[in-house]
Amino acid sequence: MSRRVPLRELAHARAGDKGNTSNVSVWLREPAHFESVRRQLTPERLRAEFPALLRGSIRVFPVPHLAGLNFVMEEALEGGVNGSLGLDGHGKSWSFLILGLEVEV
Amino acid sequence: LLYEVHDPGRYLTPDVTADFSRVEIAAEAPDRIAVSGAAGGPRPDQLKVTLACDGGFLAEGGISYAGPGALARAELARDILRERLGPAPRLDLIGVDSIHGTAGLRTAAEPYEARLRAALRTATREEAELMLWEVEALLCCGPAGGCGYRGAITPSVVTYSTTIDRAAVEPTVTVLVA
Numbered sequence A: 001m002s003r004r005v006p007l008r009e010l011a012h013a014r015a016g017d018k019g020n021t022s023n024v025s026v027w028l029r030e031p032a033h034f035e036s037v038r039r040q041l042t043p044e045r046l047r048a049e050f051p052a053l054l055r056g057s058i059r060v061f062p063v064p065h066l067a068g069l070n071f072v073m074e075e076a077l078e079g080g081v082n083g084s085l086g087l088d089g090h091g092k093s094w095s096f097l098i099l100g101l102e103v104e105v
Numbered sequence B: 001l002l003y004e005v006h007d008p009g010r011y012l013t014p015d016v017t018a019d020f021s022r023v024e025i026a027a028e029a030p031d032r033i034a035v036s037g038a039a040g041g042p043r044p045d046q047l048k049v050t051l052a053c054d055g056g057f058l059a060e061g062g063i064s065y066a067g068p069g070a071l072a073r074a075e076l077a078r079d080i081l082r083e084r085l086g087p088a089p090r091l092d093l094i095g096v097d098s099i100h101g102t103a104g105l106r107t108a109a110e111p112y113e114a115r116l117r118a119a120l121r122t123a124t125r126e127e128a129e130l131m132l133w134e135v136e137a138l139l140c141c142g143p144a145g146g147c148g149y150r151g152a153i154t155p156s157v158v159t160y161s162t163t164i165d166r167a168a169v170e171p172t173v174t175v176l177v178a
Helices: A031-040 A043-049 A094-099 B070-085 B125-141
Strands: A004-006 A011-018 A021-028 A058-063 A068-073 A102-104 B017-019 B024-029 B032-036 B039-041 B046-066 B090-094 B113-122 B147-165
Touching (some): A011 A094, A021 A031, A021 A094, A043 A058, A043 A068, B046 B070, B046 B125, B070 B090, B070 B113, B070 B125, B113 B125, B125 B147
Antiparallel strands (some): A004 A102, A011 A021, A021 A068, A058 A068, B017 B039, B024 B032, B046 B113, B046 B147, B090 B113
16 A cells, blocks of 8 residues: 655755756665655656746756665756845755655655 | 766766766764765866856845734735835745745745745845835835844845866966955
């Protein structure tokens, strides 16, 4: 019987920025969850969840042997650290944007 | 491991194209890990460049509301600023929608307090001051119980990223002491 849980229950994450590009690396605590989460957390899913924020291309680089997924999201920081008028121009909290998504386990 | 890294197999540095994709991490002992497997390829022909340009002035001001109806009063204050200042300023409610608001996520429950934050980048200090006057004026001419106004104007720098041929760069170091 599967259930839906916030990704935060299964993973931790770290956000970084380069200009207006955000990268969020997501690391599953249990390697057993990696393939399932990888299938559910696609670039298409991210774009569909946050279309007003994630405006550019989205790529994902898997690191299977460490149960990690690195999401690289262009035009995703409302201008970036020196361009955004928002408080979080680095997108440091984008890690929890991703960790708030629900996945089936 | 992947902080500010895009393709883990191809991270550009001036000296090497680093490959973190096969890094292994093993627990060796309590509070001790072994990291191995980092690799690299030839240094890139292009160097990364950050261009810094004058970004004018950044004005930021805020005013808070607390107690019964705090959110509604803060939202009314935001509507007032929007009507008087037009579309240019970013207007956030801290504690409600200031961080992930663009993504469509905001506080679901009624908060006890909310802070309206206005931010604007301008070419002139006068335009920046005008916005702060509008925020401060909410203390007397806005929704009831507005408090804690703060405002600041800071010169701002905006940056752009690009690359340049390594051959076009001649490294020199200049130290400026104020």
